[in-house]
Amino acid sequence: MTVQTPQPHTQPILPLSTLLLMATACGLCAGANYFNQPLLHSMAQSLQISDALASSTVTMAQVSYGLGLLFLVPLGDMLERRRLVLALMLLAACGMLASGISGLTGSFALLAGGTLMAGVFSVAAQVLVPMAATFAAPGASGRAVGLVMSGLLIGILASRSVAGILSELGGWSTVYWVGAACTALMAVLLSRALPRAAPTAPVSYGAVMQSLAVLVRQHPRLRSRALIGGLGFATVSVLFSTMALLLAGPQFRLSDMEIGLIGIAGIAGALMANVAGRMADKGLEQHTTLAGAVLLLLGWLALWLGGTSLWWFLAGMLVVDGALQALHISNQNVIYALAPEARSRINAVYMTTYFIGASIGSALGSWAWLGQGWTGTSIMGLVLGLATLAMVCRDRQLVHQKPSTR
Structure with a gap:
């Protein structure tokens, strides 16, 4: 509900x-x-x-x-x-x-x-x-x-x-x-x-901090949505931690300025946040979340081909970035409705998980690049994308379950 x-x-x-x-x-x-x-x-x-x-x-x-x-x-x-x-x-x-x-x-x-x-x-x-x-x-x-x-x-x-x-x-x-x-x-x-x-919540700082664990325990969908966000950001961080290595390498030989300009192209994907917000207002968070998870996988398939084609790389980057925004805005719309009186604390739980995912994704991306180059990086992106999709499916199961009050 x-x-x-x-x-x-x-x-x-x-x-x-x-x-x-x-x-x-x-x-x-x-x-x-x-x-x-x-x-x-x-x-x-x-x-x-x-x-x-x-x-x-x-x-x-x-x-x-x-x-x-x-x-x-x-x-x-x-x-x-x-x-x-x-x-x-x-x-x-x-x-x-x-x-x-x-x-x-x-x-x-x-x-x-x-x-x-x-x-x-x-x-x-x-x-x-x-x-x-x-x-x-x-x-x-x-x-x-x-x-x-x-x-x-x-x-x-x-x-x-x-x-x-x-x-x-x-x-x-x-x-x-x-x-x-x-x-x-x-x-x-x-x-x-x-x-x-x-x-x-006009209470002490200690009580506010202790309540973070209570919120996590009471709201299964805070846990599932935080994990969706963390896994999704990890998937995209694999890209951003390695793209400069690919684009500056022998296949493309782009300068730092050119790589930076390609990064700006990702702004188009950020516009997906507005679309996702409007979908959420129509009660379509679940559909938007599922679409975002599927687009993550399709984006990484394009990025895999982008190892030899700059156009495929650009297409994949835009799709992956837009997919992350669809996931992120849908997640926030869901978690803010769980406990409106505790939105800052809920946001703290969610965003901490979100950026932990980013750090893990960056480390995994670098490890995959060192081991198998862009092929290994693309496989890592797809694996994390599949994990994101699995968590989305788990969250859909929780929609009809009553939240825990323990």
Whole structure:
């Protein structure tokens, strides 16, 4: 049975302009964690460190973001969310500023500190997404979440290319200066646009954290949907952890800039988030989820052929990315209805699983590439795609089961 989100008559409804601001803010926050990926060699040369040490900033960004998801996002259910979002965004901007300053001082320690700080506090994006669902017009929460998530996904996909372009214009630290300024400005704009959002769980932090395990135990579909998201993101992470190796290799010999531009093409797939949101509002989450899982497999078949054809690669990348958005938005629409009073905590559980899946997928993709090249990578993508489809089938079985109350 679907639980409808309560919509008090006095509750404000977010206009499109505010949703667009939220989408932009999500893109800035999430994209900041990917600025460093195309700049590692330049960082190493500028700071006079090894490539391996420069590469460690990628892990720092991922781990710190994961910690923020687990320990900060649940605060959205116990604190006033507007203030929480603004505080997190300003702190994330300070982290980016520290990373920018490290380029002037030549301090890797400052870069590492800035990367960790920006990563932890950039989870402001994951407080904004449940807010979009809470303050959406009746029957339009799927579209609201889809729009905000489109901004987040576009930010992730575009961040690498923007970082590369700004690095060529003004050095590798330029993107951090620009990112800090834009994030701070967006916080100011949101301070005027966002409504006050009173806490839904005015209890202690310890009680909120303990309730995460309770939510996982009580809601089988939170478990199944979190696993669908984690496995789906793992499948796509196999692609993004190895595509540069394929495209820069002897088969295609593309430059870093050309590879970045191909990554931007994935933005078209992010538009699927809006379509999935509209499907969810029509009660078609199950059909959208099944379609996403099937498209993951078809996309990887195209990517397999893409080992020798750039056109097949582009087609496969677009299909796989669109499939992930279909899964992700459908997942969020389902889990937010499970316990509307605990959306931030539910989002913390889901997104932590989501990014754990991404880390595992990246590791498996690298392992498969080292062992069998692109063929091995494609097989790994298909295996994870089949695991995603199996979990989708399991979730469909849970639809007609009553949630546990233990």
